[in-house]
Amino acid sequence: MRDRPASVPETPPAPGTWRRVVRLFMPYRGAVCVLVVLIAVYSALNAAVPLLTRVVFDRALFGPGGPDLPLLALIAGLAAAIACAVGAVDLGQTWLSARVAQRVVHGLRAEMFGRLQRMPLAFFAAERGGEIQSRLAGDTTQIEYAVKDTLPGALSGLIGFVVAAGAMVTLSPVLAGVALILAPLVLLVASRSGRALSTLSADGQRTRAELSSIIAERLSLGGVTMARVHGRRQEEAAGFTAESERLARLGVRSGVVAQLVLSVGHVFFVLTPYLVFVAAGLTGGITPGTLVAFTVLQARLYQPLWQILHISTEFRSAQGAFERVFGYLDLQPEPEPRQSPAPGPGALAARGAGFRYPGTGEEDRPALYGVSLDIPAASTTLVVGPSGSGKTTLGHLLAGLHPPTEGAVVIDGTEFGAPLPGRICIATQDPFLFQGSVADNLRYAAPGATMDDLVRACRITRIHERIAALPDGYDSPAGERGALFSGGERQRIALARALLADASVLVLDEATSALDPLTELKVVEAILAERAGRTTVMITHRFGVLDSFDTVVALEEGRVVEHGSRLDLLGDRHGLYARMVRAQTGAA
Numbered sequence: 279m280r281d282r283p284a285s286v287p288e289t290p291p292a293p294g295t296w297r298r299v300v301r302l303f304m305p306y307r308g309a310v311c312v313l314v315v316l317i318a319v320y321s322a323l324n325a326a327v328p329l330l331t332r333v334v335f336d337r338a339l340f341g342p343g344g345p346d347l348p349l350l351a352l353i354a355g356l357a358a359a360i361a362c363a364v365g366a367v368d369l370g371q372t373w374l375s376a377r378v379a380q381r382v383v384h385g386l387r388a389e390m391f392g393r394l395q396r397m398p399l400a401f402f403a404a405e406r407g408g409e410i411q412s413r414l415a416g417d418t419t420q421i422e423y424a425v426k427d428t429l430p431g432a433l434s435g436l437i438g439f440v441v442a443a444g445a446m447v448t449l450s451p452v453l454a455g456v457a458l459i460l461a462p463l464v465l466l467v468a469s470r471s472g473r474a475l476s477t478l479s480a481d482g483q484r485t486r487a488e489l490s491s492i493i494a495e496r497l498s499l500g501g502v503t504m505a506r507v508h509g510r511r512q513e514e515a516a517g518f519t520a521e522s523e524r525l526a527r528l529g530v531r532s533g534v535v536a537q538l539v540l541s542v543g544h545v546f547f548v549l550t551p552y553l554v555f556v557a558a559g560l561t562g563g564i565t566p567g568t569l570v571a572f573t574v575l576q577a578r579l580y581q582p583l584w585q586i587l588h589i590s591t592e593f594r595s596a597q598g599a600f601e602r603v604f605g606y607l608d609l610q611p612e613p614e615p616r617q618s619p620a621p622g623p624g625a626l627a628a629r630g631a632g633f634r635y636p637g638t639g640e641e642d643r644p645a646l647y648g649v650s651l652d653i654p655a656a657s658t659t660l661v662v663g664p665s666g667s668g669k670t671t672l673g674h675l676l677a678g679l680h681p682p683t684e685g686a687v688v689i690d691g692t693e694f695g696a697p698l699p700g701r702i703c704i705a706t707q708d709p710f711l712f713q714g715s716v717a718d719n720l721r722y723a724a725p726g727a728t729m730d731d732l733v734r735a736c737r738i739t740r741i742h743e744r745i746a747a748l749p750d751g752y753d754s755p756a757g758e759r760g761a762l763f764s765g766g767e768r769q770r771i772a773l774a775r776a777l778l779a780d781a782s783v784l785v786l787d788e789a790t791s792a793l794d795p796l797t798e799l800k801v802v803e804a805i806l807a808e809r810a811g812r813t814t815v816m817i818t819h820r821f822g823v824l825d826s827f828d829t830v831v832a833l834e835e836g837r838v839v840e841h842g843s844r845l846d847l848l849g850d851r852h853g854l855y856a857r858m859v860r861a862q863t864g865a866a
């Protein structure tokens with residue numbers, strides 16, 4: 279299993295994270311302003327009730343003339359009206375804040391997905407699947423929880439605090455001063471604990487991502503098979519358990535730190551009223567009505583304070599998630615192609631093209647270098663070479679999947695370095711079939727294809743009989759990554775999909791490698807016949823019996839070492855192609 283440091287070193291919060299969080303709300307500033315007004319109204323209405331209580335005590339109940347029933351009835355009516363208004367305003371503010379929060383989180387998710395789609399393929403080769411899943415689904419969910427409660431909570435906390443403190447100062451400035459004397463201590467503890475919480479949160483998010491990666495990789499069909507074949511089930515379970523325990527420990531520590539803040543706050547809330555009573559006793563001249571109103575207002579003061587503490591701990595806990603999401607949003611995507619080449623017959627060329635995979639050092643040889651080739655329109659070209667010689671890399675360059683890191687790749691006279699759907703298509707050795715029906719998978723290349731089109735393509739790639747024999751025919755499910763089909767069947771379905779794309783250039787990168795040699799020969803011949811008049815490039819190791827190609831390109835160690843007609847290259851007894859054909863066919 280993976281190695282991990284026993285504990286991730288404390289990292290200070292990334293500078294600018296909070297500024298970026300605030301910026302997320304900028305497009306909704308109008309709604310946020312309305313929210314502020316609603317919350318202010320809500321807080322003012324809430325603060326009015328204790329002031330009514332003061333009138334009840336000092337005038338309506340215990341006034342000089344005894345109980346004043348009409349005044350009591352009036353106050354009861356007013357209190358009922360205020361309660362209704364508070365309910366309505368509360369509903370409005372909940373709707374608005376939920377809307378803003380959901381929009382912000384939806385925007386983050388959509389932007390992150392879009393950014394990832396534009397990342398170079400090398401990013402997906404290096405990044406773990408679980409990591410992407412964890413950031414896109416897990417981190418955004420944590421942000422959603424934080425943002426949903428935070429926006430209204432922080433605003434109502436602040437406004438509620440100001441309104442309640444203002445009302446308390448109006449009643450008695452001295453008692454208000456005493457009530458707030460311990461507040462700085464609580465804020466200090468909150469700020470210290472907040473920093474610890476952010477670190478714990480970042481560590482927690484990383485551990486969650488590690489768990490997701492283990493699940494995605496080791497609980498896949500391939501991962502489970504590998505563990506069973508090599509008898510490593512217990513080690514796999516132990517690796518997962520260790521990460522899970524680590525997450526559990528982090529969860530406990532975060533819970534304790536968060537509770538520390540809340541507990542200090544609690545002591546403050548319990549202690550302060552008694553300090554106020556003592557102060558009232560010492561100063562004298564405070565009416566019972568003022569003291570009752572003051573006591574009610576104190577509760578109203580603590581609630582927002584409590585809310586602010588609670589939110590600050592929650593937000594600090596979400597800091598790690600924000601940083602990981604922003605980390606993906608800062609990734610450098612592939613540049614968009616400057617111009618789309620004008621339509622043409624499909625003549626390809628490489629001009630001194632080379633490619634170096636990201637992460638390979640300057641001292642390593644590039645995967646491909648100095649490749650200059652002309653592949654005329656409507657020609658058929660075979661690309662051969664030893665394992666690791668750069669065939670797939672060349673295929674990817676010709677299909678626009680990688681832009682060359684030196685030189686250029688050209689179609690019909692125009693340089694390109696990005697996929698050209700509809701003009702160039704590639705079928706690979708390990709094709710991707712998604713969960714859905716066989717027909718869905720085929721129509722991915724040609725959404726408007728009729729059933730006859732599907733059947734025709736599948737007949738060419740010799741897979742129609744197999745699909746037709748399934749209980750639901752073309753509507754049968756393909757399974758996870760096409761797992762309900764054999765490797766050779768998957769390849770033939772993917773080849774049919776590539777034919778349906780009807781591109782002027784088709785690159786076959788070992789796309790028939792899982793077929794038996796006889797079927798492979800028939801399928802390749804049928805594809806070439808179907809594509810007569812269009813350009814086809816085939817990369818393969820099993821070329822010994824393939825004799826219908828115009829041209830052969832032989833690669834060795836990232837360079838083109840032979841390029842010519844098949845018969846010419848066969849004539850060069852010491853040439854790479856001739857030697858490889860002899861090795862395959864057993865010819866002397």
Ligand SMILES: Nc1ncnc2c1ncn2[C@@H]1O[C@H](COP(=O)(O)OP(=O)(O)OP(=O)(O)O)[C@@H](O)[C@H]1O
Nearest residue numbers: 400403635645663664665666667668669670671672
């Ligand atoms: N994503 C990658 N990152 C780094 N190096 C890579 C990556 N993919 C391939 N390479 C390296 O680039 C070189 C050429 O690889 P490529 O897959 O093009 O060879 P190939 O001729 O198609 O091999 P094979 O016949 O085994 O499929 C190899 O040395 C390989 O290790």
